[in-house]
Amino acid sequence: EAQVTQNPRYLITVTGKKLTVTCSQNMNHEYMSWYRQDPGLGLRQIYYSMNVEVTDKGDVPEGYKVSRKEKRNFPLILESPSPNQTSLYFCASRKNRDYEYGYTFGSGTRLTVV
Amino acid sequence: SQQGEEDPQALSIQEGENATMNCSYKTSINNLQWYRQNSGRGLVHLILIRSNEREKHSGRLRVTLDTSKKSSSLLITASRAADTASYFCARAQGGKLIFGQGTELSVKP
Numbered sequence A: 001e002a003q004v005t006q007n008p009r010y011l012i013t014v015t016g017k018k019l020t021v022t023c024s025q026n027m028n029h030e031y032m033s034w035y036r037q038d039p040g041l042g043l044r045q046i047y048y049s050m051n052v053e054v055t056d057k058g059d060v061p062e063g064y065k066v067s068r069k070e071k072r073n074f075p076l077i078l079e080s081p082s083p084n085q086t087s088l089y090f091c092a093s094r095k096n097r098d099y100e101y102g103y104t105f106g107s108g109t110r111l112t113v114v
Numbered sequence B: 001s002q003q004g005e006e007d008p009q010a011l012s013i014q015e016g017e018n019a020t021m022n023c024s025y026k027t028s029i030n031n032l033q034w035y036r037q038n039s040g041r042g043l044v045h046l047i048l049i050r051s052n053e054r055e056k057h058s059g060r061l062r063v064t065l066d067t068s069k070k071s072s073s074l075l076i077t078a079s080r081a082a083d084t085a086s087y088f089c090a091r092a093q094g095g096k097l098i099f100g101q102g103t104e105l106s107v108k109p
Helices: none
Strands: A006-007 A010-013 A019-025 A031-038 A042-051 A054-057 A076-078 A087-094 A109-113 B005-008 B010-014 B020-024 B031-037 B043-050 B055-058 B061-066 B069-077 B085-093 B096-099 B104-109
Touching: A010 A019, A019 A031, A019 A087, A019 A109, A042 B096, A109 B085, B005 B085, B010 B020, B020 B043, B020 B085, B020 B104, B031 B061, B043 B055, B043 B061, B043 B069, B069 B085
Parallel strands: A010 A109, B010 B104
Antiparallel strands: A006 A019, A019 A076, A031 A042, A031 A087, A042 A054, A087 A109, B005 B020, B020 B069, B031 B043, B031 B085, B055 B061, B061 B069, B085 B096, B085 B104
């Protein structure tokens, strides 16, 4: 089944403790992206990657890092999480940078930073 | 804000009725996409309409696009309880895909 797999689904952590949210897709998609979703603010793009070893900042990149060493994986790293990073996070992929293709989204990771 | 305006913010209807959601935006677009999100889950791509198209159908979904008015609408016909979800428009512009705030649809059996 074609899908984007995120792990974990739920995570509670403490301020300052580094964490990684994994994302993997099995569709050979070139383009991958991370979004966060917050009430009243909608979906905001954190980082995106057009292909292996090519990443770029989205609208809200502060406090996050990403890497794209393999086509299928696009982990999101929070080096020193803070409470304002409590949010619902989504990884998404699409065939390539062409916007003629829709996104396939993962199921989400609900992160709470205390 | 770069995000488009969707209205209504919330819509409650009875099963079998039609549901219409609207999306407006401010600058020119390449295409406009509609997504559905069940509570707390990932978004699911429903339909994409290109800037040179005026109307598109997919099953019970009908999407229209009026580039002169910078607006789009999503019509769900003969709604079902399973259609209960949030619906988002997303517009491709300037190399980005920008999501609206969404419409929460509740379909009562």
